[in-house]
Amino acid sequence: MSTFLKNASMHRSLMIGGVLTLLLLSVAVLSLFWTPWSPTAIDIANKLKGPSAKHWLGTDHLGRDVLSMLMSGSQISIIVGFLAVSVGLLVGVALGALASTYRGWVEELIMRMSDFSIAFPIIITAVLLTAILGPGTVNSILAIGLFNIPIFARITRGAANAAWAREYVMAAQTCGKGRLRITIEHVLPNISGALIVQATILFAVAILAEAALSFLGLGTQPPEPSWGKMLNNAQTFVGLAPHLAIFPGLAIALSVMGLNLIGDGLRDVLDPKLARAR
Amino acid sequence: MIAFLLRRIATFLATLAIASAVIFAALELLPGDPAQIMLGIDAPPDALEALQKKLGVDRPVVERYFTWIGGLVVGDMGESFTYVMPVSDLIMTRLGVTLPLALLAALISVLIGVPVGLYAAANHKTPRDYGVMIFGQLGIAIPNFWFAILLVLVFSIYLGWFPAGGFPGWDAGFWPAIKALILPAFSLAIVEAAIFARISRSAVLDVLREDFVRTARAKGLSRKSTLVKHVLRNAMIPIITICGLELSSLLVGTIVIEQVFNIPGLGRLVFQSLTQLDLMVVKNLIMLLVALVVFINLVVDLLYAVIDPRLKHQGH
């Protein structure tokens, strides 16, 4: 464990990623209690103002404070990302673990299902869901979560099959332990590293996807502030007020980059074999 | 080899069949009366009835499904309710914009991404390599629609080199049309190029660690010729996989980018028909997009077999 922490603290991308992600989380928490202005307060008189001492990052076309909206918007990104990854993780890992535990037709069925779901990218699923349910945050979570399931299932199955081929698993079998029990005791703990890495990276993907869906109007709906929606509005005024387009984009890019760096870093630290490659 | 081909094509058809069933079920069964949805709650009863008849709501579900599939096979997708024209014509027109856009973006991203990745791998652990890695991180983190807005800001609004949006149509001539597609294509391509660069780099580095690379060096091949003669073809196997996957994500990416640039392609059509609740268009459009994605995956699998002789002889 101590070597893990030592490796982690020495790893540059893990450090940068950690700082960025911590920043994102603390901004989200802070916004629950305090934002400079109310993110929904409209002040038409002060619309489309550039950054100033009063409004650090300027105001939008309705005179709302950009910084406050950005801060509140981080909540949606995190919630959608967290829930979507959780859905994918819970269902996907369960399916992948089942596939590798029982093999045979169970595996075949589960893997064909996940093959099939590759045919449905996030946005197409979201369009389909919007046609049925109408747009909204739930829509984003479902579309991204459904997209994550086969990815987790695939990764879990691959890593678990490799673990099943290890001799310590055979040793547990010779002790008379059942396959499900071995999966829980031996297989899952040993593949958790790969799953954590994947979860981190898919969290980043989820933040990107949520922004895209909100940008397209399929995701989070106004007046709830969201980064994607802010960019959508900014697009109309891009000639007049470029700051509207710049800051939400930066917020998305930095959050995503932070999580990706953590994912890459964890992969190095948790999997020394891959680490040597870099 | 033939067995492999047949098996892949069978899987392809099966996937399409299931996908069509899912789309059909989602759009025609779950939400209740599609005609009601399309026309709204306060639609006049006679119009509602007429549409119901047209959609065939009164007929059994299985029959409706097979009528749809049968139509798809011969290219008949029914009629759009908002545009009052055959859906197939509508889609074909829009495809004439989206497909060139996606292909242009794919071309740019492969031409930039793969060489950059190879360059980084060849200069592993040097500042050039780190530079490429930073470009890769940025590319993955930046949303393409934001990048599109930034491109518009710089190249349309400040520099005025390219139009900020819209599409003059191919009738306006080749160059004006291409000019309108340049910014959208780049905003899609740069982000993908970053992904290609990362993938190509790590694919090459993976192969460089293989034993046969050492054999090649032991024969007296220089680093460079080892890379060209032994590493690249082996590295192409993962690179092509990712290219295939990314090609489908480029296709989907056009949906977003067409919104930013106001380009009348499939992506616009998706949203227009969605807001109009023109389910006939939505259904066929999604089916088409899914079919394209699955088809690209099929092509990637077949390409594998050409590159990797091991697959040819294995029979699976």
Place this chain on the structure above:
Amino acid sequence: MLQVKNLNITIAGATRDISIVKDVSFELDAGRSLGVVGESGSGKSMTALALMGLLPGAIRASGSINLAGQELLALSEQEMCSVRGNKVAMIFQEPMTSLNPVQTIGRQVAEPLVLHKAMTRTAAREETIRLLDRVGIPDAARRLDVYPHQLSGGQRQRVMIAIALSCSPNVLVADEPTTALDVTVQRQILDLLRELVSETRMALIIISHDLGVIGEMVDEMLVMYGGSVVERGHADQVFAKPAHPYTSRLIEAIPRFGMPRSERLKTIPGTMPEMGSEMKACIFAGRCDLVYADCLEAPPPFVSVDDAHVAACIRAGRVMETTQ
């Protein structure tokens, strides 16, 4: 023909350079064979890679490797490329992964011919058929266009040998050439190597952990332990009268056919010291049952016990006496 003097291999560490091979010296004439024997971590494979100039990344070799008057360690990378595969060739342990999976074997065997001998494709093809035939690939002309995965492990190792042989090298380095093979296949490969040495007058260096392979194949041998040579001499002499306690114990640790059931194997207690650990004492002192105070004072010098037979042990004479 090949003279290696004070070959040192170091890996650049964060704080200091770590030494992984120390002061290896030997000479080898044409048509002779040398065995390098040692357990994992003894530095034998690194020595082999140093001869080829193929040490990975941050690992550096110093000292002298002189091949027929040419100082290999002084050559530029480009110059070394014209030596590799041409004057010095190498075969590796894993025949399953050492060939490029997406190229036909004909092309892979012909590659050095085109590279070093400037042969045309057609000439190289003829020569490739001859080479494959020589290493015992049946129906060679038809095998040119097969891929490595269509061959068995033994056949792949034959192809590797054909590649190594293609430019008639002065020295062939074989790093654990049969470790991954079954015993009957190992027999065939060893016989082939021996035939080739007597036929072509090339010098052969075999690296192995298997004392049987070394004992059967080579004229001279080096015993390596923890990065250092602990004993060097004619193979027959070393096996008959080992002069270093490590060699002696190692030979006795191997089960032999027909050992009476009452007899136990001799063991060497403990494990090899970690790579790069700086030693003031004899490197084997920690596991040796003959250790005296002076063994702990300084690394022992080479003691000559017979004609060209030396051991890094101050009690070498004593060790020889105690060996049955």
Place this chain on the structure above:
Amino acid sequence: MTQPIIEIRNLERRFQLPRESLFRPASTVYALNGINLTVEPQRSFGIVGESGCGKSTLARIIMGLDKPSAGSVKVKGKDIIAISPAELREMRSDFQMVFQDPFGSLNPRHHVERIVAEPLFAVGSSASKQERKEKVAETLTSVGLRPADMEKYPHEFSGGQRQRVAIARALITRPSLIVADEPVSALDVSVQAQVLNLLRDLEDQFGITFVFISHNLAVVDYACQDAAVIYLGRIVEQGPTSQLFSDPLHPYTQSLVDAVPHVGVKNRHIARQAPTALKTQTAAQTGCTFAGRCGFAKERCRVEQPSLRVVESGHSVACHFFEETRSDRQAAAKTAIAV
């Protein structure tokens, strides 16, 4: 006559290969074919063969990790294929397994106490935590490790020590049978000797019978009293190791024995060289499986499958012409001495 510890009758294990073409039937591979063998208590039994001969499949079947396609496997008189899973689990404490790779056979996330105590699961968890700890400590001591090692994780040990941990795990239930699949082939020579000696000590001390699977003839000769040689899923020769390796009767055993490199046998010439091996045996072929590689093969060998015949007490061979090969060999040995 005591009851045999293992009795295997007509054991067969087939694998279905994936179809090569849609139009051809799937082919079947015989990993094991008509295996009969008996392991007597207190006489460790070696199983020798080259890669792909089926020896590891046999080990897996004996351990109940794989089901045979036909035949019976009796451990201490009970057919482990026929009995219920619950009964099998109860029996498991009596037979354990040691694996080849000391790096792969220990779960890297468990500490040694948990690893070594795992087989106690099969016995039931009646023992208290304290009792379990004591038992682990005791077992670690008997394999030459310290009780304090039980708090360590596998990565803190060397290869030889890990193999000791694996042996401790097999030992903790005091089984009468341990199946060891290539237990020393991943170890360095000096460590291999330590482990081989340890195994022999345990045999004497606890009366354990080992089934020892290896490709290394000398190791089997040292560790076992009896052995069987397997070629492509069939036993070709079987008997006490003292006879098997000093006077091999089957041409395949002979080629194995001759192929082992020896110190100081330089430049010896091997008269018979086995051609490259077939890797699998598909369909139920007629004739001797070794006929294609055999220097003595005659017409009869290609049509009639030789059965295992007893030659001397306990020594049997599956070869039509073993007398001839034997006299040839003795003649060759005489000339060698004369020269």
